[in-house]
Amino acid sequence: MTRSWKAGAIALALSATAAQAQQAAPVPAAVPTPAVPGYTMPSTQMWDMTAPNGAIYRIFVSYPGKDIAPPPGGFPVLYVLDGNAMFAGFAEARRIQEGTDIGKSIVVGVGYPGDAAYDIRRLDDLTGGPPPPPWEALGKSPYGHWERFLDFLTGPLRTEIGKRFPVNPARQALFGHSLGGLFAAHALLTRPGAFHAIVAASPSLFWQEQEMLKEERDFAAGLASGKIAKVARIMVVAGERDETALERWDPQAFAKRIEPLSAYGLRSRFELYPGEVHITVPSRSVTETLRFAFTWP
Structure with a gap:
């Protein structure tokens, strides 16, 4: 999360420096080049969808070829948050x-209009509260509406995907990284039956630590008492070289805390990727995520 923003700032600064250098140097005559079409990924669709609150999301879908028949019950689906950045690798x-069986599935990337890998709107969609220190400055942007976004994912978007493709409503999985991982953990703890599998990659659990801990306690109590009858399985992954200590410690601690809940039906798994930093964890996790989401059970 922080690494990508820093990288963006550095890239912007380098672009400005390069522009100044070009202004100072003689400009050579432009050489015409033939127009080259951009690459289009096979077996994909993309459209913009308006949520009930008026927010517009860019939806990316990767689906099996026409010669592949859906399995009994329909294709399983994986929803990938930060779709602009993550969709292509998964697709x-x-x-x-x-x-x-992994390929006989559908991947849905949920992103935002535009070409930027990350959009500031994710702060509003993927959190339930204000930014903690030292990210207070981000509080100038809207934040804290993850319930509304979760309603969109599990309601209008899921309905639209079901209209366009033969899908299995009982096999709907979720992947999120960083703030998306925080959101994925929140989805498990507060709507345990909304997905059949969840992957939280380097989840930024520190963002609202006390609220997440309360959600954990309520979730554990619900499982132990039998009030929660249906619960997703969850895989938590992190990078050995995640840039801050909290991004390394918290996912491991979270995984250890929920592991005993296997006695009440929760299936959980933790993976630490050697050599990976925060921003490279998603790429490393693609294959394992697809297996976790699409291998039955």
Whole structure:
């Protein structure tokens, strides 16, 4: 999260420096180049969708070829948050495995209009409260509406995907990284039956630590008492070189705390990726996420 924003600031500064240098140097005559079409990923669709509150989301979908029949009950679905940044990797990994159960599935990236990998709107969609220190300055942007976004994911968007593709409503999975991982953990703890599998990659649990801990306690009590009858399985992954100590410690601690809940039906798993930093964890997790989401059970 923080690394990508820093990288963006550095890139912006380098662009400004390069522009100044070009202004100072003689400008060579432009050489015409033939127009080259951009690459279009096979077996994909993209459209913009308006949520009930008027927010517009860019939806990316990767789906099996026409010669692949859906399994009994329909294709399983994986919803990938921060779709502008994450969708392509998941989509191509799915497509090249269409000869297996992993490839006989649908990947839905949920992003925002535009070409930027990350949009500031994610702060509003993926959190339930204000930014903690030292990110208070981000509080100038809207934040804290993750319930509204979760309603959109599990309501209008899921309905629209079901209209366009033959999907299995009982096999709907979720992947989120960083703030998306925080959101994924929140989805498990507060709507345990909304997805059948959840992957929280380097979840920024520190963002609203006390609220998350309360949600954990309520979730554990619900499982132990039998009030929660249906619960997703969850995989938590993190990078050995995540930039801040909290981004390394918190996912491990979270995984350890929920592991005993297997006695009440929660299936959980934790993976620490050697050598990976915060921003590279999603790429490392693609194949394992697809297996976790699409291998039955």
